[in-house]
Amino acid sequence: MVRSPLSALSPPGPRPRRFARLLAGTVLATVVGSTLAAPAQPAAASPLAELITNGTFSTGSTASWWNSQHTSFQVVAGQLCVNVAGGTTNVYDALVGQSGITLTNGKAYALAFDVSASAPVHIRTRVQLEAAPQTPTLDQGVQADAGLRRISVPFTSSIGTSSGQVVFQLGGRPQAVTVCLDNISLIETELVGNGTFNSTTAPWWRSNTATQLGVDGQRLRVSAGSATAQPWDDIVGLSGLTLRAGRSYRIQFDASASAARSVQAIVQREAAPYTAPFSRGINLTTTSQHFSFTFTSPLAANDAQVIFNLGGGPAFTAWLDNVSLVELTAAPFDPVRYWNGVLLDAYRAATGTAAGPTVLSRAGAMMHGAIYDAATSVVPTGQPYLVRVPVTADAVAPSLEAAINKAAHSTLVAAFPGRSFTANLNHATAQLPTGTSQLQLDRGASIGAQAADAMIQARSNDGSANNTPYQLDNVPGSWRPTDSRPALAPNWGLVTPFAMTSGAQFRPPAPLGATSYADLLSKPEYGVQLNEVKELGARNSTTRTATQTQIAHFWANDLDGTYKPPGQLLDHTTILSVQRGLTVMENARLYGLVGLALGDAGIVARDGKFLTNIDLWRPETAIQRAHEDGRPETVADANWRPLSKDLAGVSFSPPFPAYASGHATFGGAWAGIMRLYFGTDNLAFTATTDDPYASGVTRSFTSFSQAAIENGISRIYLGVHFRIDADAGVASGNALAEYIFANRLRP
Numbered sequence: 193m194v195r196s197p198l199s200a201l202s203p204p205g206p207r208p209r210r211f212a213r214l215l216a217g218t219v220l221a222t223v224v225g226s227t228l229a230a231p232a233q234p235a236a237a238s239p240l241a242e243l244i245t246n247g248t249f250s251t252g253s254t255a256s257w258w259n260s261q262h263t264s265f266q267v268v269a270g271q272l273c274v275n276v277a278g279g280t281t282n283v284y285d286a287l288v289g290q291s292g293i294t295l296t297n298g299k300a301y302a303l304a305f306d307v308s309a310s311a312p313v314h315i316r317t318r319v320q321l322e323a324a325p326q327t328p329t330l331d332q333g334v335q336a337d338a339g340l341r342r343i344s345v346p347f348t349s350s351i352g353t354s355s356g357q358v359v360f361q362l363g364g365r366p367q368a369v370t371v372c373l374d375n376i377s378l379i380e381t382e383l384v385g386n387g388t389f390n391s392t393t394a395p396w397w398r399s400n401t402a403t404q405l406g407v408d409g410q411r412l413r414v415s416a417g418s419a420t421a422q423p424w425d426d427i428v429g430l431s432g433l434t435l436r437a438g439r440s441y442r443i444q445f446d447a448s449a450s451a452a453r454s455v456q457a458i459v460q461r462e463a464a465p466y467t468a469p470f471s472r473g474i475n476l477t478t479t480s481q482h483f484s485f486t487f488t489s490p491l492a493a494n495d496a497q498v499i500f501n502l503g504g505g506p507a508f509t510a511w512l513d514n515v516s517l518v519e520l521t522a523a524p525f526d527p528v529r530y531w532n533g534v535l536l537d538a539y540r541a542a543t544g545t546a547a548g549p550t551v552l553s554r555a556g557a558m559m560h561g562a563i564y565d566a567a568t569s570v571v572p573t574g575q576p577y578l579v580r581v582p583v584t585a586d587a588v589a590p591s592l593e594a595a596i597n598k599a600a601h602s603t604l605v606a607a608f609p610g611r612s613f614t615a616n617l618n619h620a621t622a623q624l625p626t627g628t629s630q631l632q633l634d635r636g637a638s639i640g641a642q643a644a645d646a647m648i649q650a651r652s653n654d655g656s657a658n659n660t661p662y663q664l665d666n667v668p669g670s671w672r673p674t675d676s677r678p679a680l681a682p683n684w685g686l687v688t689p690f691a692m693t694s695g696a697q698f699r700p701p702a703p704l705g706a707t708s709y710a711d712l713l714s715k716p717e718y719g720v721q722l723n724e725v726k727e728l729g730a731r732n733s734t735t736r737t738a739t740q741t742q743i744a745h746f747w748a749n750d751l752d753g754t755y756k757p758p759g760q761l762l763d764h765t766t767i768l769s770v771q772r773g774l775t776v777m778e779n780a781r782l783y784g785l786v787g788l789a790l791g792d793a794g795i796v797a798r799d800g801k802f803l804t805n806i807d808l809w810r811p812e813t814a815i816q817r818a819h820e821d822g823r824p825e826t827v828a829d830a831n832w833r834p835l836s837k838d839l840a841g842v843s844f845s846p847p848f849p850a851y852a853s854g855h856a857t858f859g860g861a862w863a864g865i866m867r868l869y870f871g872t873d874n875l876a877f878t879a880t881t882d883d884p885y886a887s888g889v890t891r892s893f894t895s896f897s898q899a900a901i902e903n904g905i906s907r908i909y910l911g912v913h914f915r916i917d918a919d920a921g922v923a924s925g926n927a928l929a930e931y932i933f934a935n936r937l938r939p
Contacts, residue, residue: 243293244358247305247376260287262363271306271374274360278368283316286363291322293378295329297352298388300518304344304773305376308874309336311369316361317343319378321353329356336371339876339894344773346381346521383433384498387445387515399427400503411446411513419506423456426503431462433517435469437492437571438592438777440523440625444484444516449476450509456501457483459517461493469589470627476510486524487627488592488776490570521773525623527593528563528779529766531600534616535559538608539759540882543752549854550684550794553758554656555607557690557791558647559600564784564937566599566643567592570636571777575938577784579646581639591628591636592776597621598640599647606648654688662802668820669709671807671849680847685799690791691932695799698928700852700920703808712806713821721914722818722826725811729911731833731843736909743902744835744909745885747855750846751839754882757855758790761862764879764899768866771877781937785865789932793861793925797854800924808851811911812843834911839884845912852920853913856904860925861932863900868933873897900925 245256249267257272259265263286265274276286295301303319312335319330330347358378362371385395389412393405402417403426412428420426435441443459453476460468470487498517502510539552561577568574569581570592583590597620604613624633662682664672673679685695692698706712728736729744736744749760765786769779801807811834814821818828833843848854867873878892879899893899904918 241380243301243378243380244290244376247378249374257288257290259289260285262286263288268372271308271372272376273370273372274362276362276365276369276371278366280363280365283314283361283364287359287361288373289357289359290376291355291357293319293356293358294354295319295349295351295356296380297349299380300346300348300382300516301378302344302346302381302521303330303332303358303378304342306340306342306374307334307336307371308338308340308876309369309371310338311367312337313362313365313369313371315371317345318359318361319347319349320357320359321351322355322357327351337876337894338874340372340374340872340874341876342375342772344521381519381521383441383517383519384430384515386430387513387517389513395432396428396430399429400425403428403502408511411511412515414500414502414510414512416502416507416509420503423501423504427499427501428512429497429499430515431495431497433459433496433498435459435489435491435493435496436519437489437573438567438775440486440488440520440776441470442484442486442516442518442520443470443498443627444482444514444518446480446482446513447474447476448478448480448511450478452477453502453505453508453510455510457485458499458501459487459489460497460499461491462495462497465585465587467491467493467589468587471629472627480511480513482514485627486520486625488523488625490589490592523776524625525593525620526776526779527596527600527620527623528560528567528776528783529769530620530623531559531563531596531604531616532762532766532783534600534613535604536755536759536763538604538611538613539755540753541611542608542756545680547752547756548680549757549858550681550687550798551656552756553790553794553858554651554687555604556758556762557787558607558651559603560783560787561690562599562603562640562644562647563596564780565646566595566640567777567780569639569643570595573777573939574781575936577788577937578650579643581642583635583639588631588635590639591624591632593624594621594628594633594636595640595643596776596780598637599643600640602641602644603647606644651688655683655686658683658686665709665807667709668817668822669713669806669809669814671801671809672813673847674810674812674845675847677847679802681798682802682848683798685795685801685803687795687798689795690788691936692792692795692928695795696803698796698924698931699804700800700924702804703806703851703916703920706806709806712808713823717916718821719823719825721916722811722814722821722823725908725911725914726815726826726829726832728909729811729834731835731837731911733835736835740909741835742886742889743891743906744911745883746881746889746891747903747906748836748883748885748910749881750836751884753839753884757858758794760879760881761790761858762786763882764862764877765866767877767879768870768875772870772875781939782865782869784937785869785932786862788936789861789865789925789929790858792928792932793857794854796924796928797852797857797921798848800852800920801849801854806851807849808914808917810845810850811914812845836910836912837885843911850913850917852924853904853907853917854921855907855913856900856918856921857925857928858921859900859903860922861929862925863896863922864926864929865933866896868929
């Protein structure tokens with residue numbers, strides 16, 4: 193069973209990452225210490241209440257769920273698995289669902305669930321009335337297959353009922369199929385109770401007893417009976433709301449006044465220092481205007497309120513209507529994903545030694561590590577990587593997005609000297625939530641700058657500039673250049689790790705357990721593996737299949753202009769992040785973990801390649817010089833070339849030893865982090881590539897480990913690695929991931 197907040201729609205409750213500590217702040221310094229707490233009033237209905245009962249199946253029971261004919265169900269490994277008989281005609285011939293759900297007409301909701309199937313199948317999910325004609329307010333088609341997929345669907349209910357139901361329609365297939373469901377959630381995302389004022393003012397309150405509230409044409413009429421000196425001398429508000437840290441919100445309302453008037457709209461904590469993630473001055477006129485703002489809350493609070501500060505002038509009347517505060521299912525602009533895209537563009541632009549996977553993975557670890565520290569300073573949750581920047585606990589909340597933007601920008605400038613990222617920063621700043629003030633931006637940027645400075649300082653003397661030349665062993669089995677390029681990054685195994693204790697901590701065992709080059713070449717397995725890559729990895733191979741050729745190029749990304757191996761895995765992280773509906777804070781941790789893992793994977797791979805007593809030659813050299821290995825079953829071919837080729841079509845092998853595969857080490861580390869973060873290996877996704885020889889190709893996987901294994905094996909088909917290289921790389925990368933996940937960026 194998946195036990196992670198894979199979607200912004202997950203209900204409150206235990207989860208792998210928690211946003212528990214509260215942070216003070218607002219955006220208008222004029223209200224510091226002056227905004228009045230709400231008087232005792234009826235609380236609004238509790239928002240974000242989970243409407244689904246037993247949606248996680250954690251007790252092993254199917255209680256609260258029913259099924260129709262043509263189906264049977266049971267809980268298997270924490271999931272509700274429905275066996276659907278074959279031979280049904282219509283999709284509604286086989287059903288599973290839950291009834292007795294209350295829906296409010298016009299309110300915003302979000303339905304989310306995980307789904308997989310034993311065979312590809314199209315199903316429909318509906319939120320509808322229980323009784324005929326079973327009018328739906330949501331009718332969504334969903335494709336399911338072997339890997340678990342997260343489906344998140346926001347909708348506004350067009351029906352009001354206490355007899356609603358969630359139904360999964362599974363029929364209409366000639367063959368039988370098993371469909372498994374988990375983490376089923378239906379929550380109301382509208383936080384404001386009675387924002388339309390159809391008949392009553394409850395539960396809205398007023399702070400000034402001279403002010404009268406009433407309903408006027410289905411609008412809230414606020415009649416201020418006397419002049420007041422300060423904005424907070426006359427407040428109307430709604431209390432008892434819940435905010436979740438790091439979540440994005442949209443506040444909207446219609447407003448007008450009997451005379452032009454400046455007022456303040458605020459979302460804040462009820463108690464001092466009245467921390468306000470949103471505060472905006474607005475100008476009312478005699479004509480009704482629609483106002484809409486977005487903001488991100490840096491705090492978690494069950495005592496939040498929406499208030500309008502109406503004082504500070506002569507007596508007047510204001511009208512409010514359609515007041516809405518909705519938790520968005522996804523941030524309008526996710527800065528973590530954005531800067532990851534900027535990072536990949538920098539990868540694509542890198543050339544020569546600056547385009548090496550080690551240099552690039554270091555840059556990614558720096559940027560994502562700094563982003564994580566900046567984010568967890570603004571929303572102080574979890575274990576910081578290097579630093580938790582202090583945040584002043586006053587009434588001005590720093591912008592989470594601005595902190596991330598500055599942290600990313602500063603580390604990228606340091607990691608890619610000579611490349612400007614100013615346009616990217618300007619673009620990201622322009623995407624800040626519309627409710628962000630300049631003071632919030634400035635405070636967030638200051639936090640991001642300090643997080644970046646801590647990272648840059650930590651990496652200032654990390655050994656990445658060590659250019660000591662590599663000394664060749666010059667014996668059979670040892671690596672030597674296959675072209676004019678010298679060894680690339682031969683000292684990288686000595687670089688200070690991001691999370692490991694040393695570069696040798698996850699060093700793979702000696703290839704085939706050999707103690708020397710001669711011992712390795714004497715082993716029969718060596719001969720078998722050499723002939724395997726000779727046959728499958730040859731440029732002119734007649735046995736390599738079209739699919740194997742596609743796999744080889746899909747995972748290559750060795751050429752300038754591509755996002756290189758670390759970039760492909762970071763791009764795949766984005767694919768999963770979008771699919772699972774992660775929030776900004778969840779992304780900060782996920783990308784932080786992936787970034788650190790890839791940064792250290794580059795060190796692990798170079799340690800194994802250059803800092804042991806066997807620096808294994810590439811298949812290209814091994815095949816051309818097979819007469820030196822002493823094995824009768826390996827025949828030298830001086831004309832053998834790998835499938836791997838540059839843009840001019842010239843075959844090449846990467847300029848460093850074969851064992852262990854850096855591609856495979858990166859892939860194993862990535863798959864391990866993804867598996868641990870999401871709590872399951874079996875998430876389906878469709879991946880992309882930058883490689884020009886696989887342009888437009890996508891490949892689909894049902895698990896992270898499946899992708900990592902294919903990534904490793906692809907290097908055999910490309911002709912640049914032995915099978916032992918791939919196996920060892922995946923194993924080392926996975927062990928590294930488990931260590932990082934257990935010890936770094938803990939929630």
